[in-house]
Amino acid sequence: MALLELSGLTKRFGGLVACNEVNLFVDEGEIVGLIGPNGAGKTTLFNCTTGYYRPDGGTITFEGQNITGWPPDKVSHRGLARTFQVVRTFKEMTVLENVMIGSYCRVASTEDARKEALRVLEFTGLLGKKDALGAGLTVADKKRLEMARALATKPRLIMLDEAMAGLTQREVAEAIVMVKAIRDQGITVFLVEHVMEAIMPISDRVIVLNYGEKIAEGTPAEVCANEEVVKAYLGEDYRA
Amino acid sequence: MRVGRLTVAPQVAVLVLILVALVIYPWLFTRSFPVHLMIVIFIYAGVATGWNILGGYAGQVSLGHAVYFGLGAYASTVLSTKWGITPWLGMFVGGAIAVLISLLIGYPCFKLGGRYFSIATLVLGEVMATIFLNWRWVGGAVGVFIPMVEESFLAMQFHSSKIPYYYIALVFLIVSVAINYLVDKSQFGYYLRAIKGDPVAAHSLGINLTKYKLMAMSVSAFLGAIGGTLYGNYVMYIDPTTVMYNTQSTLIMLFAAFGGMGSLFGPTLGTFVLYPMGELTRAYLGGGGRAVNLIIYGALVLIVALYQPGGLVAWFRQLTRKRG
Numbered sequence: 001m002a003l004l005e006l007s008g009l010t011k012r013f014g015g016l017v018a019c020n021e022v023n024l025f026v027d028e029g030e031i032v033g034l035i036g037p038n039g040a041g042k043t044t045l046f047n048c049t050t051g052y053y054r055p056d057g058g059t060i061t062f063e064g065q066n067i068t069g070w071p072p073d074k075v076s077h078r079g080l081a082r083t084f085q086v087v088r089t090f091k092e093m094t095v096l097e098n099v100m101i102g103s104y105c106r107v108a109s110t111e112d113a114r115k116e117a118l119r120v121l122e123f124t125g126l127l128g129k130k131d132a133l134g135a136g137l138t139v140a141d142k143k144r145l146e147m148a149r150a151l152a153t154k155p156r157l158i159m160l161d162e163a164m165a166g167l168t169q170r171e172v173a174e175a176i177v178m179v180k181a182i183r184d185q186g187i188t189v190f191l192v193e194h195v196m197e198a199i200m201p202i203s204d205r206v207i208v209l210n211y212g213e214k215i216a217e218g219t220p221a222e223v224c225a226n227e228e229v230v231k232a233y234l235g236e237d238y239r240a
Numbered sequence: 241m242r243v244g245r246l247t248v249a250p251q252v253a254v255l256v257l258i259l260v261a262l263v264i265y266p267w268l269f270t271r272s273f274p275v276h277l278m279i280v281i282f283i284y285a286g287v288a289t290g291w292n293i294l295g296g297y298a299g300q301v302s303l304g305h306a307v308y309f310g311l312g313a314y315a316s317t318v319l320s321t322k323w324g325i326t327p328w329l330g331m332f333v334g335g336a337i338a339v340l341i342s343l344l345i346g347y348p349c350f351k352l353g354g355r356y357f358s359i360a361t362l363v364l365g366e367v368m369a370t371i372f373l374n375w376r377w378v379g380g381a382v383g384v385f386i387p388m389v390e391e392s393f394l395a396m397q398f399h400s401s402k403i404p405y406y407y408i409a410l411v412f413l414i415v416s417v418a419i420n421y422l423v424d425k426s427q428f429g430y431y432l433r434a435i436k437g438d439p440v441a442a443h444s445l446g447i448n449l450t451k452y453k454l455m456a457m458s459v460s461a462f463l464g465a466i467g468g469t470l471y472g473n474y475v476m477y478i479d480p481t482t483v484m485y486n487t488q489s490t491l492i493m494l495f496a497a498f499g500g501m502g503s504l505f506g507p508t509l510g511t512f513v514l515y516p517m518g519e520l521t522r523a524y525l526g527g528g529g530r531a532v533n534l535i536i537y538g539a540l541v542l543i544v545a546l547y548q549p550g551g552l553v554a555w556f557r558q559l560t561r562k563r564g
Contacts, residue, residue, distance in 0.1 A: 050444065052440075052443075071443070072443040073445075073446050073448045074448075076444060081444070084441065088438045088440055089441075090433070090437035092433070092437060097433075100430060101431070101442065101447075102445045102446075104427045104430060104431065108427050109427075110425060113427065149445060150445075153445055
């Protein structure tokens, strides 16, 4: 049984079909990449899965339970966390407080929430900045904080929406290490990414969306060799 | 700071000193006006502190808090004048009604988002004031006089001295600030600040937005109603224009915003500075100066909003940081 399974997922905005009958699954322990051109429906798919949009058709199954139409807070309690493409840092809170909001998902006492947050901050390498205000962080640190906050909710599956966009090459390299470390903690990773240098080496499987439809799926090498994918998205440089 | 062998944080020491000063105040300033001024300040500060839990922490700006204030005043007054029920009980009946009304208005409006909520509370204020102005059974536009009975704690009536009212109002303010303190340090407070900071992110981290906003609104409305009961019993006369009008709603919000929204002592500080200022202008300008206090309040709040949106508290913090 797959950890996450979408079947026939459809989402329309007026006449525009953002996701059209998409079927996909993510197995436990995998790192799965979701790629595709701008407007392909990647973020819409994430939003449907995490409860921000109600899909017009299809079902979302998580650990065997149908979670279609659940609100985001319930999805999060169920063990499915996410980050946002445009970071949503709590600007007036410190880094530690930002992460505590996440850890309160599992514990009610402030003392326990702080302990858990500190543990996650150490894991994500943000411990040294725990007292800095969210507003003052660099883009790379904000993205990292976004991940830390999501991890603090103790998810089984974390969905990262362009966690590496806008980062320098060195920061991308650090983020890759981070994603692998998350998986090594036993958390499954499902990520949307435009940075091919990042997604290709770490993904076990890559799924390609175009105009709301799944056009390819396979190992990074298979996807790079796919004619349709090259034409739609990767461009001639990526032809294997 | 060290007291004997005990190390005390300077903030705690200052707090204790202020508290001691407030306790001995009515014995130092024995004339009627200074005591009266403080009683009203305590009540407004307590209500503004309650407003702050919803407006300052959760970021849901209520423009109709006089409704809860008025409901508290009316509930206890009507219960005591019609059925002889002690205001100490009526206070909680008023609180319960205020919570109920707040939930009824909050539940549909919170689904819409911040601005709509504010507009809805504004409308609620107008509607409730109009209802009470025309509702004969509760006195209509004439209002209700609380009949004088023999002085007793149970009836919350004290005629020979204002000092009992002073301490009752002070206790109310302390309780209100204590509740705010507990909120501030708990998961509840963190969640409210998260909702204010970014509701979308808060939602993704497992926070049920509507539930926590409604909880904040209940606490806020309840404290408003308690303040209303105390105020009504203190002045012994209530009508919609003195306890349930937009003017009171605006005052409550201004006090909190001026002192510092989302901070523990901001609303109290704001009331202590702004309220006497309004009283002084009224005293100097006499009957011709009606509403001049509101102009002055408006100007001051404008200055705060432009130069230090965090209010007086944030400004103080800045000063102490520069020096220290």
